[in-house]
Amino acid sequence: xxxxxxxxxxxxxxxxxxxxxxxxxxxxxxxxxxxxxxxxxxxxxxxxxxxxxxxxxxxxxxxxxxxxxxxxxxxxxxxxxxxxxxxxxxxxxxxxxxxxxxxxxxxxxxxxxxxxxxxxxxxxxxxxxxxxxxxxxxxxxxxxxxxxxxxxxxxxxxxx
Numbered sequence: 001x002x003x004x005x006x007x008x009x010x011x012x013x014x015x016x017x018x019x020x021x022x023x024x025x026x027x028x029x030x031x032x033x034x035x036x037x038x039x040x041x042x043x044x045x046x047x048x049x050x051x052x053x054x055x056x057x058x059x060x061x062x063x064x065x066x067x068x069x070x071x072x073x074x075x076x077x078x079x080x081x082x083x084x085x086x087x088x089x090x091x092x093x094x095x096x097x098x099x100x101x102x103x104x105x106x107x108x109x110x111x112x113x114x115x116x117x118x119x120x121x122x123x124x125x126x127x128x129x130x131x132x133x134x135x136x137x138x139x140x141x142x143x144x145x146x147x148x149x150x151x152x153x154x155x156x157x158x159x160x
Contacts, residue, residue: 052085059089079121084129091137115143 027035039047045065048058066074078087098114111117115134122131 055085056089059093063093075118076121079118079127079130080125082125082127082129084133087130088133091133095137095141 030038044058045061047054048061049055063071075087075090078090095115098118101114102112104111104114104117106117106121109120111120115138119131119134119138121127122134
């Protein structure tokens, strides 16, 4: 790929971003009555992403959309991107299950439970907002915040 191709890609991205901004500005200028009529045609699942209130109310609709084998990828993606708001909803929805997942193994490290793994994953990916949410959660629930010190590192090497 040459420099000219990179310039074209950047130009396309900028054009798309500008088009999206123009579209959003036009939608924002629509009369409220028209917006309500448009909303009446939208499914509940498509309104989840319109604003925070809808997201909080209808967050449960997102889980069925994500393939079962991709849930962990989705969670890790939110942590890597440090999407605090979305991660907070995921945490509230799943913390009981995460506490029950014992001896979670990731990259040859065994974590006491899934929450401590996620906390360590936040540190690894410099996701400060998500890490702070977990710390607040651990404090509110009376759990040890320094559990990452007790993780077990396993190096299994097979001899041939």
